[in-house]
Amino acid sequence: MTNSELQVLVSSWMDDLEFIDEGVQYLTVTVPKENLRDLMFKLRDDSEAAFDYMFSLTAVDWGKNRGMVYHLESTKYRHIIVVHVNTEDETLDTISDIYPTAILNEREAYDLMGIKFTGHPDLRRLFLQDDWVGHPLRKDYVDEANMIVK
Amino acid sequence: MTTTEIDNKTGLVTQEYKINMGPQHPAAHGVLRLVLTLDGEIIEKVDPDLGYIHRGIEKMTERDTYKQIVHLTDRLDYLSSHINNEAVCLAVENALEIEVPDRVKVIRTIIAELTRLASHQLWWGVMGMDIGALTTFMYAFRDRELINDIMEETCGTRLTMNYNKPGGLMFDIHPNFQKRVKEFIKHFKVSLPEYNTLLSGNVIFKKRLQGIGYMSKEDAIAYGVSGPSARGSNISCDVRKIHPYSAYDRVDFNEILMEGGDSYDRYMVRMKEMEESMKIIEQLVDNIPEGDFETKTAAVLKLPKGEYYQKVESARGEFGVFIVSDGKKSPYRMKFRSPGFANLSILDKISRGHKIADLVAIMSSLDFVIPDIDR
Numbered sequence: 001m002t003n004s005e006l007q008v009l010v011s012s013w014m015d016d017l018e019f020i021d022e023g024v025q026y027l028t029v030t031v032p033k034e035n036l037r038d039l040m041f042k043l044r045d046d047s048e049a050a051f052d053y054m055f056s057l058t059a060v061d062w063g064k065n066r067g068m069v070y071h072l073e074s075t076k077y078r079h080i081i082v083v084h085v086n087t088e089d090e091t092l093d094t095i096s097d098i099y100p101t102a103i104l105n106e107r108e109a110y111d112l113m114g115i116k117f118t119g120h121p122d123l124r125r126l127f128l129q130d131d132w133v134g135h136p137l138r139k140d141y142v143d144e145a146n147m148i149v150k
Numbered sequence: 151m152t153t154t155e156i157d158n159k160t161g162l163v164t165q166e167y168k169i170n171m172g173p174q175h176p177a178a179h180g181v182l183r184l185v186l187t188l189d190g191e192i193i194e195k196v197d198p199d200l201g202y203i204h205r206g207i208e209k210m211t212e213r214d215t216y217k218q219i220v221h222l223t224d225r226l227d228y229l230s231s232h233i234n235n236e237a238v239c240l241a242v243e244n245a246l247e248i249e250v251p252d253r254v255k256v257i258r259t260i261i262a263e264l265t266r267l268a269s270h271q272l273w274w275g276v277m278g279m280d281i282g283a284l285t286t287f288m289y290a291f292r293d294r295e296l297i298n299d300i301m302e303e304t305c306g307t308r309l310t311m312n313y314n315k316p317g318g319l320m321f322d323i324h325p326n327f328q329k330r331v332k333e334f335i336k337h338f339k340v341s342l343p344e345y346n347t348l349l350s351g352n353v354i355f356k357k358r359l360q361g362i363g364y365m366s367k368e369d370a371i372a373y374g375v376s377g378p379s380a381r382g383s384n385i386s387c388d389v390r391k392i393h394p395y396s397a398y399d400r401v402d403f404n405e406i407l408m409e410g411g412d413s414y415d416r417y418m419v420r421m422k423e424m425e426e427s428m429k430i431i432e433q434l435v436d437n438i439p440e441g442d443f444e445t446k447t448a449a450v451l452k453l454p455k456g457e458y459y460q461k462v463e464s465a466r467g468e469f470g471v472f473i474v475s476d477g478k479k480s481p482y483r484m485k486f487r488s489p490g491f492a493n494l495s496i497l498d499k500i501s502r503g504h505k506i507a508d509l510v511a512i513m514s515s516l517d518f519v520i521p522d523i524d525r
Contacts, residue, residue, distance in 0.1 A: 023456025052371050055461070055492075056470050058485040071459065071472070071487075075371055075385065078392060082457070101374035104198075104495040112208075127201035127524060136209055137483075149213065 001048065001079050003027040009049060010081070013042050020084070026071075030084040033092055039083065040098045043072060050074045051081060057105040059113035061139045066115060068092060087115065094120040112137040166194060173202045177280050177510040180520025184497075184509075191505045196498040204524040211484040216242050216316060216451045219484070223471075224310040226486060227522035229269035230464035232305075233262050235314040240395055241460035241471045242316040245453045252397075253441040254318045259397040260331065260434050261305070261313060263427040267338070268297040269465035270420050270427075277417065277514040278349050281358050286349055293341050296334045300327065316451060318444025331435050335428055342424055350421060359414035363500045363512035366411060373499070374492035377467020378423060379516050382416035384409045389463040401430045413515035420517070450479050466490055466517055490522040 001009070006027055011017055014035055020028040031039045043051040056071035067086035073079070085092060094117040096102040106117045107126040114135035117123055125132065134141050154165045172183040181202035187195035207226065211219050220238050224231030236258055243250060275290025298308040304324045305313040313320055349355055365375070370383045380387050388405040390398040406422040408415035453475035461470045467489030474483040493516050501509050 023454065025457065025459055028457070054374055055376070055468060056459070056472055056485065056487040058472055058483070060474060060483045069457075069472070069474075071470075075387070082459075099374075100369075100372050101492055101495055104491065108491075127204040129201075136206060147209075 001077055003079075006049070006079060006081065009046075010039075010043075013046075014038065024082065026080045026082050028082040028084065030086070033085050033087050036083075036085050037093050037095060037098070040070075040095050043081065043083075044098060049081075050076045052076070054099040054101050057102060057109065059109035059115055059137065061113060061137065062086065063139060066090060066113060066138075068109065068115065070095075090114060091116045091118055093118055096120055111135070114138065171506075171509070173199075177513060178520065179276060179518060182518065182520045182523070186506070186509070188506070193501050193504055193506065193509060196501050196509070198494055198497065200524055202524070203521050205521075207525050208484055208486065211481055213480060215479050216453070216481070219481070220314060220316070221312050223486070224312060225521060226488060226525060227464055227466060227469070227490065227519045228309060229272060229519055230265055230466065230469070230522075231310045232258075232265040232313060233462055233464040234469060235312065236262060236396070237460050237462040237464075237469055237471045239314045239316045240462065241458050241473055242451060242453065244460065245456070245458045245473070245475070246316075246447075246451060248317055248445055248447060250318055250445055251441045251443070252439040253443060254445075255397045256434050256438050257319060257323055257443070258314065259401070260431055260438075261301075261311070262396070263430045264297050264300065264331070265311075266465045267424055267427050268294050268301075270424050271297075273420065273465075273514075273517050274345060274349070278355075280510050280514045281355055283349060283352070283355065286345075289341070289345065289348065293338060296330075296337065300330050300334065303327070303330070315444070317447040318442070322443040323438075328435055328438070331431060335432060335435075338424075338428065342421075342428075346421065350418070356414060358508075358511050359412065359417060359515065360410075361412050362504060362508045363413045363515060364411050365496060365500050369496065369499060370411075373496040375467070375496055376492065377463070377465075377489050378406075378419040379416050379467065379493050381406055381419045382408050382515075383411035387468065389461050389468055393461060395460075395462060397434060398430075401433045403427075403430050413511055416515040452477060452479050453481070461487070464489060466519065466522065467493060486525055488522045488525060490518050490520075491525075494518065494523055 016032045018030040043049050051072040051074050053073045053075050058069040065086045065088050070083040072081050109115050111125040166189050169186050172178045173181040183199040185197040207222050220235050223234040223238050271290045271294045275287040278286025302308045304327050305311040365383045367383050370380045376387050384407050391405050403426045406419045455477045458473040470487030472485040473481050476482040501512050
């Protein structure tokens with residue numbers, strides 16, 4: 001399916017979606033955090049979309065808020081979609097039951113960016129020690145001993 | 151099984167218990183700690199504890215320029231170092247619309263395939279060793295040495311090559327390069343069948359792998375497994391075929407697929423992939439186009455505001471680079487999608503119900519490189 005066909009299909013499911021046109025490589029859509037799980041279920045289960053393979057999850061600190069960027073691909077049709085979701089209060093719904101690859105990836109995002117995923121089965125730090133203070137990938141993180149700032 | 155059970159007749163107390171495998175376990179090939187929950191010798195749960203070699207490379211990228219970042223990436227999966235470098239270079243070149251000369255594309259592809267061969271050779275040697283066949287290690291290192299010598303001569307280093315830069319290569323190939331690559335191919339065409347005679351058909355080896363660590367097609371896709379591990383479960387996922395980059399669109403090779411989904415099938419995929427890699431090198435090594443080995447670029451590159459993603463096929467699977475740029479000389483956020491991390495996430499699922507010794511075989515068949523997982 002081409003990007004424009006995909007855009008028509010995805011926007012027919014719900015109203016609050018916002019497509020990003022500039023500076024993106026793939027079809028990119030921003031979804032309100034309340035609708036994240038609905039959209040993910042649709043993307044996975046719709047027979048024409050069939051996005052079964054989530055190949056990348058990235059937590060990004062945008063400055064004014066934080067969020068996740070999900071990259072999805074269909075192993076059947078080989079089309080790709082990118083989903084953005086942002087949060088003001090550092091909580092997001094988990095999608096680890098929809099895409100199990102998110103179980104470890106959401107733990108990483110919690111560890112390094114401090115996003116709390118409600119409904120995650122086992123949300124603990126992954127790389128850092130349990131008593132580590134702060135979340136290093138945040139832009140406002142300061143560690144004078146271990147970080148070289150240029 | 152509940153936590154504690156008392157046998158009424160004998161009065162013996164049995165309970166599930168936890169043991170640590172690693173972080174310094176020889177079969178982990180690095181510092182990976184697995185917390186195993188056991189019922190006797192049967193595995194009930196595998197909980198990976200990561201971070202023993204976490205260097206914060208993603209944070210370091212936010213202070214470095216794009217040309218500097220290339221050199222961080224071969225510290226991720228050090229056995230696919232050239233392929234990782236290539237991914238960053240391709241992402242930057244695509245973002246800036248830099249067209250690299252044909253010569254660069256072909257040389258990159260040859261070196262990438264040599265890297266893949268060296269990685270698979272090391273994996274094969276170590277896999278035999280994990281199962282208990284120590285001879286394989288000697289065979290594999292004998293042959294891998296030849297590739298390391300080629301790398302040393304052309305790239306200057308044997309393991310972390312740093313041969314790529316955005317816009318091309320660091321320097322041209324050594325005059326001996328083609329001759330030595332052809333010598334290596336001639337040699338390896340004889341020794342690869344030896345590998346199969348020595349290990350692949352061995353009854354003990356087969357019994358240790360067949361039916362162990364079964365991964366269904368649906369699970370593998372859902373957990374994001376890629377590379378040879380996924381192709382053992384009959385998933386067509388070779389990035390070189392699906393989203394061709396560099397010179398892969400002009401070579402003829404097969405994507406190896408197996409249907410069983412167990413450890414032995416994952417093993418066989420890699421064995422057959424080595425033949426395909428040799429096929430690719432043979433097609434290219436005599437046809438390296440004349441021309442420049444680089445396109446001149448500015449000393450400090452600035453990517454336009456936006457998001458860029460580049461995926462490549464490393465020796466372990468799909469390696470991805472995701473760049474969020476705000477127009478400055480360093481990326482705003484850079485994420486490395488490492489194949490090992492996704493492949494690790496399915497370990498718990500496929501090793502439940504097996505014995506501890508089988509876990510070693512499963513880990514070998516998934517081919518982990520820990521710095522790639524920890525980043």
